[in-house]
Amino acid sequence: MSMPIAAFMFVALLAASIAHLLWSIGRTWPIRNEKLLAQTVVGTAGIERMPPRIASFGIGVALGIAGVLALALADHDSGGIPLDVVGALLALVFLARGVIGYTPGWAARTPEPNFRLNDRRVYSPLCLLLGTGFAALVIMRLL
Secondary structure, three states: OHHHHHHHHHHHHHHHHHHHHHHHOOOOOOOOOHHHHHHHHOOOOOOOOOOOHHHHHHHHHHHHHHHHHHHHHHOOOOOHHHHHHHHHHHHHHHHHHHHHOOOHHHHHHOOOHHHHHHHHHHHHHHHHHHHHHHHHHHHHHHO
16 A cells, blocks of 8 residues: 555655756746746745745755655665654655645745645645655554
């Protein structure tokens, strides 16, 4: 059962990684211009431009690594306790981001309408699923 969970997580994390890597080289896919992209994926009040490209690059690489770690967690013989710890930390990070997306403070910090809509319908639920997936993979390794 752990391989289908890890495969789903890998695909989702790979897609997000590719999007961030594209943004890091100045592409605005899948949005038509940088301002609208920034309003949709960053969401802070009055944002006009994407954050520095190195930030998108770093996030893209981190998401890619998280995807590979999900696959590694599905192999019960790999990584040992250090991989379990990293998996548990990733579960906490993704679960925290998912929960924060539904708080009034986060809504006040990210008021752009395009971001609010996508955060409630896509970003936060996906983070909750990924966090739950990492937690499930770690628990299955321990059983």
